[in-house]
Amino acid sequence: MPYLALEAHGLAHRYPGASQPALHGLDLTLHKGEIFGLLGPNGAGKTTTISILSTILKPDAGSLTMNGIDPWRHRQAVRRIIGLVPQEIALYPSLTTRENLRFFGRLQNLRGRHLRRRIDATLAAVGLEQRADQPIATFSGGMKRRANLAVGLLHEPQVLFLDEPTVGIDPQSRQLILEQIEAFRDQGTTMLYTTHSMEEAQRICGRVAIMDQGRILAQDTVTRLLAGNPGAADLGELFLHLTGKALRDG
Template identity: 45%
Template sequence: MIQINQLSKKYKGAEVFSVKDLDLKVEKGEIYGLLGPNGAGKTTLISMLTSLLKPTSGTFTIDDLNFKEHKNELKQLIGIVPQEYALYPTLTAYENLEYFGSMYGINGGALKKSIQHHLEIMGLSKFANKKTATFSGGMKRRVNLIAGILHQPKVLFLDEPTVGVDVQSKNVIIDHLKYLNKQGTTIVYTSHHLNEAEIFCTRVAIIDNGEIIVEGVPSELINNHVAANNLEDVFLARTGNALRDYA
Protein backbone atom coordinates (compact mmCIF):
# COMPACT_ATOMS: atom_id res chain seq x y z
CA MET A 1 0.00 0.00 0.00
CA ILE A 2 2.89 2.37 0.80
CA GLN A 3 6.33 2.13 -0.80
CA ILE A 4 9.01 4.60 0.33
CA ASN A 5 12.40 4.85 -1.37
CA GLN A 6 15.35 6.90 -0.09
CA LEU A 7 13.06 9.58 1.33
CA SER A 8 14.82 12.53 3.00
CA LYS A 9 13.88 15.87 4.52
CA LYS A 10 16.20 18.65 5.64
CA TYR A 11 14.56 21.83 6.88
CA LYS A 12 15.86 25.20 5.73
CA GLY A 13 18.67 26.32 8.01
CA ALA A 14 18.97 22.91 9.71
CA GLU A 15 22.36 21.26 10.12
CA VAL A 16 21.08 17.68 9.94
CA PHE A 17 18.35 15.77 8.12
CA SER A 18 15.11 15.16 10.00
CA VAL A 19 14.50 12.11 7.80
CA LYS A 20 17.45 10.54 6.01
CA ASP A 21 17.41 8.09 3.07
CA LEU A 22 14.49 6.19 4.53
CA ASP A 23 13.19 3.00 2.89
CA LEU A 24 9.92 1.52 4.09
CA LYS A 25 7.10 -0.70 2.88
CA VAL A 26 3.64 -0.92 4.46
CA GLU A 27 1.43 -3.73 3.24
CA LYS A 28 -2.28 -3.39 2.54
CA GLY A 29 -4.35 -3.98 5.67
CA GLU A 30 -1.53 -3.46 8.17
CA ILE A 31 -1.57 -1.42 11.35
CA TYR A 32 1.94 -0.05 11.12
CA GLY A 33 3.48 1.78 14.08
CA LEU A 34 6.12 4.49 13.75
CA LEU A 35 7.81 4.81 17.14
CA GLY A 36 10.67 7.00 18.25
CA PRO A 37 11.86 9.63 20.75
CA ASN A 38 10.96 13.30 20.46
CA GLY A 39 12.51 14.77 17.33
CA ALA A 40 13.18 11.37 15.76
CA GLY A 41 11.42 12.27 12.50
CA LYS A 42 8.04 10.57 12.89
CA THR A 43 5.84 13.60 12.32
CA THR A 44 8.09 14.85 9.51
CA LEU A 45 7.72 11.49 7.76
CA ILE A 46 3.94 11.49 8.09
CA SER A 47 3.81 15.12 6.93
CA MET A 48 5.62 14.15 3.73
CA LEU A 49 3.39 11.13 3.13
CA THR A 50 0.29 13.31 3.49
CA SER A 51 1.66 16.05 1.18
CA LEU A 52 1.96 18.59 3.98
CA LEU A 53 5.73 18.76 3.47
CA LYS A 54 7.76 18.50 0.30
CA PRO A 55 10.59 15.95 0.50
CA THR A 56 14.15 17.13 -0.03
CA SER A 57 14.82 13.97 -2.02
CA GLY A 58 13.49 10.48 -2.59
CA THR A 59 10.08 9.22 -3.60
CA PHE A 60 7.06 7.29 -2.40
CA THR A 61 3.85 5.77 -3.72
CA ILE A 62 0.53 5.10 -2.01
CA ASP A 63 -1.68 2.48 -3.64
CA ASP A 64 0.72 2.59 -6.62
CA LEU A 65 0.20 6.35 -7.11
CA ASN A 66 3.37 8.45 -7.20
CA PHE A 67 3.19 11.55 -5.00
CA LYS A 68 4.77 13.77 -7.67
CA GLU A 69 2.29 12.89 -10.40
CA HIS A 70 -0.90 12.11 -8.46
CA LYS A 71 -0.95 14.54 -5.54
CA ASN A 72 -4.68 15.30 -5.77
CA GLU A 73 -5.67 11.66 -6.19
CA LEU A 74 -3.56 10.71 -3.18
CA LYS A 75 -5.31 13.27 -1.00
CA GLN A 76 -8.62 11.53 -1.73
CA LEU A 77 -7.20 8.16 -0.69
CA ILE A 78 -5.89 9.17 2.71
CA GLY A 79 -7.26 10.33 6.02
CA ILE A 80 -5.27 12.36 8.54
CA VAL A 81 -5.83 12.58 12.28
CA PRO A 82 -3.25 15.08 13.57
CA GLN A 83 -1.87 15.32 17.09
CA GLU A 84 -3.27 18.83 17.47
CA TYR A 85 -7.04 19.23 17.39
CA ALA A 86 -8.11 20.15 13.85
CA LEU A 87 -11.42 21.61 15.01
CA TYR A 88 -13.06 25.02 14.98
CA PRO A 89 -13.91 25.69 18.65
CA THR A 90 -16.81 28.06 17.90
CA LEU A 91 -18.56 25.47 15.73
CA THR A 92 -20.57 22.53 17.03
CA ALA A 93 -19.37 18.96 16.58
CA TYR A 94 -21.88 18.48 13.77
CA GLU A 95 -20.88 21.73 12.04
CA ASN A 96 -17.19 20.80 12.23
CA LEU A 97 -17.84 17.40 10.68
CA GLU A 98 -20.16 18.88 8.05
CA TYR A 99 -17.36 21.24 7.02
CA PHE A 100 -14.63 18.58 6.86
CA GLY A 101 -16.90 16.11 5.09
CA SER A 102 -17.74 18.70 2.41
CA MET A 103 -14.01 19.30 1.89
CA TYR A 104 -13.77 15.65 0.83
CA GLY A 105 -16.69 16.06 -1.57
CA ILE A 106 -19.34 14.39 0.59
CA ASN A 107 -22.66 16.22 0.85
CA GLY A 108 -26.38 15.89 1.24
CA GLY A 109 -27.93 12.81 2.76
CA ALA A 110 -24.74 10.76 2.50
CA LEU A 111 -22.81 13.24 4.65
CA LYS A 112 -25.61 13.55 7.21
CA LYS A 113 -25.89 9.77 7.52
CA SER A 114 -22.12 9.34 7.90
CA ILE A 115 -21.87 12.06 10.57
CA GLN A 116 -24.77 10.66 12.58
CA HIS A 117 -23.37 7.14 12.31
CA HIS A 118 -19.92 8.08 13.56
CA LEU A 119 -21.20 10.36 16.32
CA GLU A 120 -23.29 7.47 17.61
CA ILE A 121 -20.36 5.02 17.51
CA MET A 122 -18.16 7.51 19.36
CA GLY A 123 -20.83 8.19 22.00
CA LEU A 124 -21.24 11.82 20.94
CA SER A 125 -24.77 11.93 19.51
CA LYS A 126 -26.22 13.93 22.40
CA PHE A 127 -23.40 16.46 22.07
CA ALA A 128 -23.73 16.93 18.30
CA ASN A 129 -25.02 20.47 18.62
CA LYS A 130 -22.64 21.61 21.36
CA LYS A 131 -19.64 23.80 20.52
CA THR A 132 -16.40 21.82 20.60
CA ALA A 133 -14.84 24.52 22.78
CA THR A 134 -16.91 23.07 25.64
CA PHE A 135 -15.71 19.48 25.05
CA SER A 136 -13.30 17.50 27.22
CA GLY A 137 -10.01 16.32 25.71
CA GLY A 138 -11.36 12.83 25.09
CA MET A 139 -14.43 14.17 23.31
CA LYS A 140 -12.29 16.42 21.09
CA ARG A 141 -10.07 13.43 20.23
CA ARG A 142 -13.11 11.45 19.14
CA VAL A 143 -14.43 14.27 16.94
CA ASN A 144 -10.90 14.72 15.58
CA LEU A 145 -10.88 11.06 14.56
CA ILE A 146 -14.30 11.23 12.90
CA ALA A 147 -13.17 14.21 10.81
CA GLY A 148 -10.40 12.07 9.32
CA ILE A 149 -12.52 9.03 8.42
CA LEU A 150 -15.81 10.40 7.07
CA HIS A 151 -14.70 9.76 3.49
CA GLN A 152 -13.66 6.13 4.21
CA PRO A 153 -9.96 6.50 3.37
CA LYS A 154 -7.88 3.59 2.14
CA VAL A 155 -4.98 4.73 4.33
CA LEU A 156 -5.39 6.45 7.69
CA PHE A 157 -2.51 8.39 9.24
CA LEU A 158 -2.73 8.83 13.01
CA ASP A 159 -0.36 11.07 14.97
CA GLU A 160 -0.75 10.37 18.71
CA PRO A 161 -4.50 9.62 18.42
CA THR A 162 -4.99 8.83 22.13
CA VAL A 163 -2.66 11.35 23.78
CA GLY A 164 -4.14 13.04 26.83
CA VAL A 165 -7.44 11.14 26.91
CA ASP A 166 -9.19 9.13 29.59
CA VAL A 167 -9.19 5.33 29.52
CA GLN A 168 -12.78 5.11 28.31
CA SER A 169 -12.16 7.42 25.35
CA LYS A 170 -8.96 5.57 24.48
CA ASN A 171 -10.77 2.24 24.41
CA VAL A 172 -13.54 3.61 22.18
CA ILE A 173 -10.97 5.09 19.77
CA ILE A 174 -8.82 1.95 19.60
CA ASP A 175 -11.81 -0.36 19.19
CA HIS A 176 -13.13 1.70 16.27
CA LEU A 177 -9.71 1.82 14.64
CA LYS A 178 -9.54 -1.98 14.86
CA TYR A 179 -12.98 -2.15 13.23
CA LEU A 180 -11.89 0.17 10.40
CA ASN A 181 -8.80 -1.96 9.87
CA LYS A 182 -10.90 -5.12 9.59
CA GLN A 183 -12.97 -3.32 6.96
CA GLY A 184 -9.80 -2.84 4.89
CA THR A 185 -8.30 0.45 6.04
CA THR A 186 -4.50 0.44 6.26
CA ILE A 187 -3.35 2.37 9.34
CA VAL A 188 -0.08 4.20 9.96
CA TYR A 189 0.18 5.19 13.60
CA THR A 190 2.62 7.12 15.77
CA SER A 191 2.53 7.15 19.55
CA HIS A 192 4.59 7.39 22.70
CA HIS A 193 2.26 4.83 24.32
CA LEU A 194 4.44 1.79 23.72
CA ASN A 195 2.19 -0.63 25.60
CA GLU A 196 -0.67 0.45 23.36
CA ALA A 197 1.48 0.07 20.23
CA GLU A 198 2.62 -3.40 21.31
CA ILE A 199 -0.97 -4.63 21.37
CA PHE A 200 -2.42 -2.53 18.56
CA CYS A 201 0.18 -2.74 15.77
CA THR A 202 0.83 -5.64 13.43
CA ARG A 203 4.34 -4.28 12.75
CA VAL A 204 6.40 -1.40 14.09
CA ALA A 205 9.49 0.55 13.11
CA ILE A 206 11.58 2.35 15.71
CA ILE A 207 12.97 5.57 14.22
CA ASP A 208 15.82 7.63 15.62
CA ASN A 209 17.70 10.53 14.04
CA GLY A 210 15.56 10.21 10.94
CA GLU A 211 16.47 6.58 10.25
CA ILE A 212 14.84 3.22 10.95
CA ILE A 213 16.97 1.37 13.49
CA VAL A 214 14.81 -1.72 13.90
CA GLU A 215 11.59 -3.02 12.37
CA GLY A 216 9.34 -6.02 12.86
CA VAL A 217 6.41 -7.69 14.60
CA PRO A 218 6.29 -6.46 18.23
CA SER A 219 6.41 -9.96 19.76
CA GLU A 220 9.38 -10.94 17.59
CA LEU A 221 11.29 -7.76 18.46
CA ILE A 222 10.77 -8.48 22.16
CA ASN A 223 11.91 -12.10 21.79
CA ASN A 224 15.00 -11.05 19.82
CA HIS A 225 16.25 -8.60 22.49
CA VAL A 226 17.94 -10.06 25.53
CA ALA A 227 16.17 -9.22 28.81
CA ALA A 228 13.33 -7.41 26.99
CA ASN A 229 9.92 -8.08 28.52
CA ASN A 230 7.96 -5.64 26.42
CA LEU A 231 8.24 -3.17 23.54
CA GLU A 232 9.32 -0.38 25.89
CA ASP A 233 12.41 -2.42 26.84
CA VAL A 234 13.25 -2.83 23.14
CA PHE A 235 12.71 0.88 22.57
CA LEU A 236 15.08 1.91 25.36
CA ALA A 237 17.67 -0.68 24.34
CA ARG A 238 17.79 0.77 20.82
CA THR A 239 17.39 4.49 21.54
CA GLY A 240 19.04 4.84 24.97
CA ASN A 241 17.96 6.52 28.20
CA ALA A 242 19.14 10.07 27.43
CA LEU A 243 16.52 12.81 27.57
CA ARG A 244 15.31 14.03 24.17
CA ASP A 245 14.11 17.52 25.07
CA TYR A 246 14.42 20.04 22.25
CA ALA A 247 13.19 23.53 21.44
Protein backbone atom coordinates in the same frame (compact mmCIF):
# COMPACT_ATOMS: atom_id res chain seq x y z
CA MET B 1 2.60 -11.63 -0.67
CA PRO B 2 0.56 -8.87 1.06
CA TYR B 3 -0.73 -6.04 -1.12
CA LEU B 4 1.25 -2.86 -0.47
CA ALA B 5 -0.97 0.11 0.31
CA LEU B 6 2.04 2.39 0.77
CA GLU B 7 5.64 2.13 -0.35
CA ALA B 8 8.32 4.70 0.49
CA HIS B 9 12.00 4.51 -0.42
CA GLY B 10 14.85 6.81 0.54
CA LEU B 11 12.74 9.64 1.95
CA ALA B 12 14.95 12.51 3.09
CA HIS B 13 14.17 16.00 4.35
CA ARG B 14 16.04 18.87 5.96
CA TYR B 15 14.18 21.90 7.29
CA PRO B 16 15.60 25.31 6.30
CA GLY B 17 18.30 26.39 8.72
CA ALA B 18 18.51 23.00 10.46
CA SER B 19 21.97 21.60 11.15
CA GLN B 20 20.84 18.00 10.62
CA PRO B 21 18.27 16.37 8.32
CA ALA B 22 14.95 15.44 9.90
CA LEU B 23 14.88 12.25 7.80
CA HIS B 24 17.80 10.24 6.43
CA GLY B 25 16.76 7.91 3.58
CA LEU B 26 13.70 6.40 5.26
CA ASP B 27 12.25 3.17 3.79
CA LEU B 28 8.75 2.10 4.78
CA THR B 29 6.02 -0.22 3.51
CA LEU B 30 2.44 -0.60 4.74
CA HIS B 31 0.41 -3.68 3.90
CA LYS B 32 -3.27 -3.29 3.08
CA GLY B 33 -5.40 -3.59 6.20
CA GLU B 34 -2.60 -3.39 8.76
CA ILE B 35 -1.93 -0.98 11.60
CA PHE B 36 1.75 -0.08 11.45
CA GLY B 37 3.22 1.52 14.56
CA LEU B 38 5.84 4.24 14.21
CA LEU B 39 7.63 4.70 17.53
CA GLY B 40 10.33 7.13 18.53
CA PRO B 41 11.33 9.74 21.12
CA ASN B 42 10.58 13.44 20.68
CA GLY B 43 12.41 14.76 17.63
CA ALA B 44 12.87 11.33 16.06
CA GLY B 45 11.16 12.36 12.82
CA LYS B 46 7.73 10.79 13.27
CA THR B 47 5.68 13.91 12.54
CA THR B 48 7.92 14.81 9.59
CA THR B 49 7.33 11.30 8.23
CA ILE B 50 3.55 11.67 8.55
CA SER B 51 3.68 15.14 6.98
CA ILE B 52 5.43 13.69 3.92
CA LEU B 53 3.27 10.58 3.66
CA SER B 54 0.10 12.69 3.89
CA THR B 55 1.39 15.01 1.10
CA ILE B 56 1.61 18.08 3.36
CA LEU B 57 5.39 18.23 3.00
CA LYS B 58 7.43 17.31 -0.07
CA PRO B 59 10.64 15.36 0.60
CA ASP B 60 14.01 16.52 -0.65
CA ALA B 61 14.67 13.04 -2.00
CA GLY B 62 13.04 9.63 -2.27
CA SER B 63 9.96 8.04 -3.80
CA LEU B 64 6.46 7.39 -2.49
CA THR B 65 3.43 5.56 -3.85
CA MET B 66 0.03 4.89 -2.31
CA ASN B 67 -2.07 2.18 -3.91
CA GLY B 68 0.40 2.47 -6.78
CA ILE B 69 -0.20 6.23 -7.24
CA ASP B 70 2.61 8.81 -7.14
CA PRO B 71 1.26 11.58 -4.85
CA TRP B 72 3.51 14.25 -6.34
CA ARG B 73 2.12 13.66 -9.83
CA HIS B 74 -1.46 12.94 -8.75
CA ARG B 75 -1.83 14.74 -5.42
CA GLN B 76 -5.61 15.20 -5.55
CA ALA B 77 -6.19 11.55 -6.41
CA VAL B 78 -4.09 10.49 -3.43
CA ARG B 79 -5.71 12.98 -1.07
CA ARG B 80 -9.10 11.44 -1.85
CA ILE B 81 -7.95 8.08 -0.48
CA ILE B 82 -5.99 9.20 2.60
CA GLY B 83 -6.99 10.65 5.94
CA LEU B 84 -5.03 12.42 8.66
CA VAL B 85 -5.67 12.67 12.40
CA PRO B 86 -3.04 15.19 13.57
CA GLN B 87 -1.59 15.40 17.06
CA GLU B 88 -3.00 18.90 17.50
CA ILE B 89 -6.78 19.32 17.62
CA ALA B 90 -7.59 20.51 14.09
CA LEU B 91 -11.16 21.68 14.66
CA TYR B 92 -12.98 25.02 14.75
CA PRO B 93 -13.74 25.52 18.46
CA SER B 94 -16.72 27.83 17.94
CA LEU B 95 -18.45 25.31 15.66
CA THR B 96 -20.28 22.20 16.81
CA THR B 97 -19.01 18.72 16.00
CA ARG B 98 -21.70 18.35 13.35
CA GLU B 99 -20.76 21.70 11.78
CA ASN B 100 -17.08 20.75 11.77
CA LEU B 101 -17.87 17.43 10.11
CA ARG B 102 -20.10 19.13 7.54
CA PHE B 103 -17.34 21.62 6.71
CA PHE B 104 -14.57 19.05 6.38
CA GLY B 105 -16.87 16.64 4.56
CA ARG B 106 -17.55 19.23 1.89
CA LEU B 107 -13.81 19.73 1.48
CA GLN B 108 -13.71 16.02 0.64
CA ASN B 109 -16.53 16.49 -1.91
CA LEU B 110 -19.15 14.74 0.23
CA ARG B 111 -22.61 16.17 -0.39
CA GLY B 112 -26.29 15.84 0.46
CA ARG B 113 -27.70 12.59 1.81
CA HIS B 114 -24.37 10.78 1.62
CA LEU B 115 -22.69 13.47 3.75
CA ARG B 116 -25.51 13.37 6.31
CA ARG B 117 -25.25 9.56 6.54
CA ARG B 118 -21.49 9.71 6.97
CA ILE B 119 -21.80 12.39 9.68
CA ASP B 120 -24.34 10.31 11.61
CA ALA B 121 -22.27 7.13 11.27
CA THR B 122 -19.05 8.83 12.32
CA LEU B 123 -20.65 10.55 15.31
CA ALA B 124 -21.93 7.15 16.44
CA ALA B 125 -18.52 5.55 15.93
CA VAL B 126 -16.83 8.02 18.28
CA GLY B 127 -19.68 8.18 20.80
CA LEU B 128 -20.63 11.82 20.22
CA GLU B 129 -24.20 11.50 18.92
CA GLN B 130 -25.62 13.18 22.03
CA ARG B 131 -23.09 16.04 21.91
CA ALA B 132 -23.10 16.63 18.16
CA ASP B 133 -24.67 20.07 18.39
CA GLN B 134 -22.49 21.50 21.13
CA PRO B 135 -19.47 23.71 20.36
CA ILE B 136 -16.09 22.00 20.38
CA ALA B 137 -14.89 24.68 22.83
CA THR B 138 -17.12 23.16 25.54
CA PHE B 139 -15.65 19.65 25.15
CA SER B 140 -13.26 17.82 27.45
CA GLY B 141 -9.87 16.74 26.13
CA GLY B 142 -11.10 13.22 25.43
CA MET B 143 -14.16 14.46 23.54
CA LYS B 144 -11.99 16.74 21.40
CA ARG B 145 -9.73 13.79 20.56
CA ARG B 146 -12.75 11.73 19.53
CA ALA B 147 -14.08 14.57 17.38
CA ASN B 148 -10.62 14.94 15.83
CA LEU B 149 -10.70 11.24 14.94
CA ALA B 150 -14.19 11.62 13.47
CA VAL B 151 -12.94 14.15 10.91
CA GLY B 152 -10.21 11.75 9.80
CA LEU B 153 -12.68 8.89 9.40
CA LEU B 154 -15.50 10.85 7.76
CA HIS B 155 -14.66 10.19 4.10
CA GLU B 156 -13.74 6.52 4.69
CA PRO B 157 -10.06 6.79 3.71
CA GLN B 158 -8.21 3.75 2.44
CA VAL B 159 -5.02 4.86 4.23
CA LEU B 160 -5.20 6.74 7.54
CA PHE B 161 -2.36 8.50 9.36
CA LEU B 162 -2.81 8.90 13.13
CA ASP B 163 -0.32 11.07 15.03
CA GLU B 164 -0.64 10.25 18.75
CA PRO B 165 -4.46 10.19 18.72
CA THR B 166 -4.80 9.19 22.39
CA VAL B 167 -2.34 11.60 24.00
CA GLY B 168 -3.55 13.17 27.25
CA ILE B 169 -7.05 11.68 27.43
CA ASP B 170 -9.18 9.73 29.89
CA PRO B 171 -9.13 5.89 29.88
CA GLN B 172 -12.69 5.60 28.54
CA SER B 173 -12.02 7.82 25.50
CA ARG B 174 -8.74 6.02 24.91
CA GLN B 175 -10.47 2.64 24.95
CA LEU B 176 -13.16 3.81 22.51
CA ILE B 177 -10.58 5.28 20.11
CA LEU B 178 -8.52 2.08 20.12
CA GLU B 179 -11.62 -0.04 19.55
CA GLN B 180 -12.65 2.09 16.58
CA ILE B 181 -9.16 1.94 15.10
CA GLU B 182 -9.24 -1.86 15.38
CA ALA B 183 -12.71 -1.92 13.79
CA PHE B 184 -11.56 0.12 10.80
CA ARG B 185 -8.54 -2.17 10.42
CA ASP B 186 -10.93 -5.13 10.30
CA GLN B 187 -12.80 -3.35 7.49
CA GLY B 188 -9.58 -3.11 5.46
CA THR B 189 -8.33 0.38 6.31
CA THR B 190 -4.54 0.70 6.35
CA MET B 191 -3.15 2.82 9.18
CA LEU B 192 0.14 4.32 10.28
CA TYR B 193 -0.02 4.99 14.01
CA THR B 194 2.45 7.03 16.07
CA THR B 195 2.42 6.75 19.84
CA HIS B 196 4.62 6.96 22.93
CA SER B 197 2.58 4.15 24.50
CA MET B 198 4.33 0.81 24.12
CA GLU B 199 1.23 -0.92 25.49
CA GLU B 200 -0.92 0.59 22.72
CA ALA B 201 1.61 -0.41 20.08
CA GLN B 202 1.73 -4.01 21.30
CA ARG B 203 -2.05 -4.18 21.43
CA ILE B 204 -3.06 -2.87 18.02
CA CYS B 205 -0.05 -2.86 15.68
CA GLY B 206 0.77 -5.78 13.42
CA ARG B 207 4.27 -4.40 12.81
CA VAL B 208 6.23 -1.57 14.36
CA ALA B 209 9.26 0.52 13.47
CA ILE B 210 11.44 2.21 16.07
CA MET B 211 13.08 5.36 14.74
CA ASP B 212 15.45 7.98 16.08
CA GLN B 213 17.30 10.94 14.59
CA GLY B 214 15.52 10.48 11.27
CA ARG B 215 16.45 6.82 10.80
CA ILE B 216 14.59 3.55 11.35
CA LEU B 217 16.57 1.44 13.82
CA ALA B 218 14.39 -1.69 13.82
CA GLN B 219 11.26 -2.81 11.99
CA ASP B 220 9.20 -6.02 12.29
CA THR B 221 6.43 -7.61 14.34
CA VAL B 222 6.84 -7.12 18.08
CA THR B 223 7.29 -10.87 18.54
CA ARG B 224 10.14 -11.08 16.04
CA LEU B 225 11.81 -7.91 17.33
CA LEU B 226 11.86 -9.29 20.87
CA ALA B 227 13.05 -12.70 19.68
CA GLY B 228 15.98 -10.99 17.97
CA ASN B 229 16.82 -9.01 21.12
CA PRO B 230 16.70 -11.53 23.99
CA GLY B 231 17.94 -8.95 26.49
CA ALA B 232 14.68 -6.98 26.14
CA ALA B 233 11.73 -8.33 28.12
CA ASP B 234 9.18 -6.16 26.33
CA LEU B 235 8.80 -3.46 23.70
CA GLY B 236 9.52 -0.68 26.19
CA GLU B 237 12.89 -2.18 27.12
CA LEU B 238 13.78 -2.67 23.46
CA PHE B 239 12.81 0.94 22.72
CA LEU B 240 15.14 2.26 25.45
CA HIS B 241 17.91 -0.10 24.38
CA LEU B 242 17.79 1.25 20.82
CA THR B 243 17.14 4.94 21.51
CA GLY B 244 18.87 5.39 24.88
CA LYS B 245 17.70 6.84 28.17
CA ALA B 246 18.72 10.45 27.60
CA LEU B 247 15.82 12.87 28.04
CA ARG B 248 14.33 14.38 24.87
CA ASP B 249 12.78 17.72 25.71
CA GLY B 250 12.57 19.03 22.14
